[in-house]
Amino acid sequence: MIPLNYHHLYYFHAIAQEGGVAKAARALFLAQPTLSAQLKEFEAALGRRLFDRVGRRLVLTEDGKAVLRYAEQIVRLGRELSDDLRDRPPGGALSVQLGATPGTPRAVVEALIAAALAAGASHVDCKEAPLPELLEDLGDHRIDALLSDSCDATHGAASRRWRRIARLPVAFAGTTAVVKRLARLPKGLAAVPLILPKAPSSVHRQVQTYLAENALRVRVVAEVPDGGIALRLARAGRGVAPLDSVTLKDWTGLAALAGGPSSLRHELWLAAAEGRLRPNPAAERLFQAFSVS
Structure with a gap:
């Protein structure tokens, strides 16, 4: 030998x-x-x-x-x-490493961290990075799970599992003062500055499809990396933004344009490594149970 x-x-x-x-x-x-x-x-x-x-x-x-x-x-x-x-540091404690892509709602990331702690983790480390980097981290076991608004079930698919955890409704929202002077959708979008999530966000793709299907010419004033920034710009009266229900839930002073498409959804996915010899029990419980409604 x-x-x-x-x-x-x-x-x-x-x-x-x-x-x-x-x-x-x-x-x-x-x-x-x-x-x-x-x-x-x-x-x-x-x-x-x-x-x-x-x-x-x-x-x-x-x-x-x-x-x-x-x-x-x-x-x-x-x-x-x-x-x-x-x-598994000495003493029986469990640590969980998480990743989140830009564009995932901050409230969902916070809920994921809280759920990891509730699942038995004594320490959670969370990083934000583009999906290709996080997939590499997951494959190399630098993180235990990742949260993303897109699912890559092709490259390296055998080494990981995906689970859809949410399909959040998305509405075009702005301040009450801005929204009340606009016509119903889709026509109303042509008369107001638009704040969009950056590509390759799934919401970005859906909005572009919606605009094309309705032959709308709009004025995009900002493309931003996450819904929190879009929300703050909308609250400042800079325009309207497609915001998911979780991002909108805890904020007052914003209203949704009437006539919005019910098909606009912010899908969120959780991925975990597959085939570990000794799975992290806290990460496993998190992957199996975490969801957002």
Whole structure:
């Protein structure tokens, strides 16, 4: 049996992912000669050449491709092990790491954190980042679950689960003073500044479709990353904004334009990692039970 060195395997994986020793050395903060030596030691231990040099790039041999498939699984398990121990500090406490994409209602993020604490977590760490970054974090076990207003069930689908937690009604809302002088929808949108969520928000896509279907020419004065900013601009009389029911619920002084489409919905999704050897029980309870109405 070949005694495998985890560092060798990890360094080989990094070189394969980066496409060369120089790039991998920069990513790992190692000297290039040191990394080259580690690769040679690994190839010698296996008795196989893992890369061929083609121009300035290293290209995996057939044996290298096979080793990489194993390395990906072993590195993933190593990250999962680190996350498992981080989630369970000494003393029996549980920690949960969450992610949320820009555009998810702040009130829902707050409710998710509260639900994680109620599910048994003694500490919750939450970060905001674009969906591709959070999906990578989820796959590498840097977070336990992510909240998003879009569901990516394609890339890396086998490594995660998705659950829709809400379909929140969306209304075009503004101050009472602004709304009362406007005609019913859809015509009323042509006479008022419009505040939109930034793409690729699902609400942004739905609003653009609604405008196109009704042949409306509107004046968009701002595109903002989340509903909280849109709400504050609307409350300041800067225009009307498509706001979901959770964002609107706790605010007075705003009114919805009459005749709005019932089809406008802000869908929210929760994703969790799949196939962990020892799932985080607090994160599992959160994924199974959390919902918004």
